[in-house]
Amino acid sequence: MNYWLMKSEPHTYSFDELKKDKKTYWDGVRNYQARNNMRKMKKGDLVLFYHSGKDRQVVGVAKVVKEAYDDFTAKEGDWQMVDIAYQKTLKNPVSLADVKANKKLSKMQLVTNSRLSVQEVKKSEFDEILKMS
DNA sequence: GCCAACGTTGGC
DNA sequence: GCCAACGTTGGC
Numbered sequence A: 001m002n003y004w005l006m007k008s009e010p011h012t013y014s015f016d017e018l019k020k021d022k023k024t025y026w027d028g029v030r031n032y033q034a035r036n037n038m039r040k041m042k043k044g045d046l047v048l049f050y051h052s053g054k055d056r057q058v059v060g061v062a063k064v065v066k067e068a069y070d071d072f073t074a075k076e077g078d079w080q081m082v083d084i085a086y087q088k089t090l091k092n093p094v095s096l097a098d099v100k101a102n103k104k105l106s107k108m109q110l111v112t113n114s115r116l117s118v119q120e121v122k123k124s125e126f127d128e129i130l131k132m133s
Numbered sequence B, C: 001g002c003c004a005a006c007g008t009t010g011g012c
Helices: A015-021 A032-040 A096-101 A123-132
Strands: A003-008 A023-025 A046-051 A057-070 A080-095 A118-121
Touching: A003 A057, A003 A123, A015 A023, A015 A046, A015 A057, A015 A080, A032 A080, A032 A118, A046 A123, A057 A096, A080 A096, A080 A123, A118 A123
Parallel strands: A003 A046
Antiparallel strands: A003 A118, A023 A080, A046 A057, A057 A080
């Protein structure tokens, strides 16, 4: 089982909306690294849901429920999306500042490559974030 | 609202 | 194949 982190602008699609929708398709990824990460996702993998922009914090956990398939919103190119389902809301969101302040998390791509929207996360990092929440 | 970092595009 | 120019993302 693998762990991931996906970012979304709360204005575009927030974790609250996912909670309401129960599940959603993650369309619109137009970055090769992010796409390649989605291709590696397996059913049952867990995803940290991160709010970028004004929020800047991990707010909840989602689960991969459908592996990569064609992104029907893409007019051209070789793009895929996955489906994720609501899993749980963190009692206390873990902010970017908290992540940066934690030495165990200093290698996370959230810190080293802030622009990547779909990132791989180590189990130890995933567990650490949940512990902080 | 600004700007740094990164990715992509296109001219050579 | 290199690299300058441009666009986008996302933190501040």
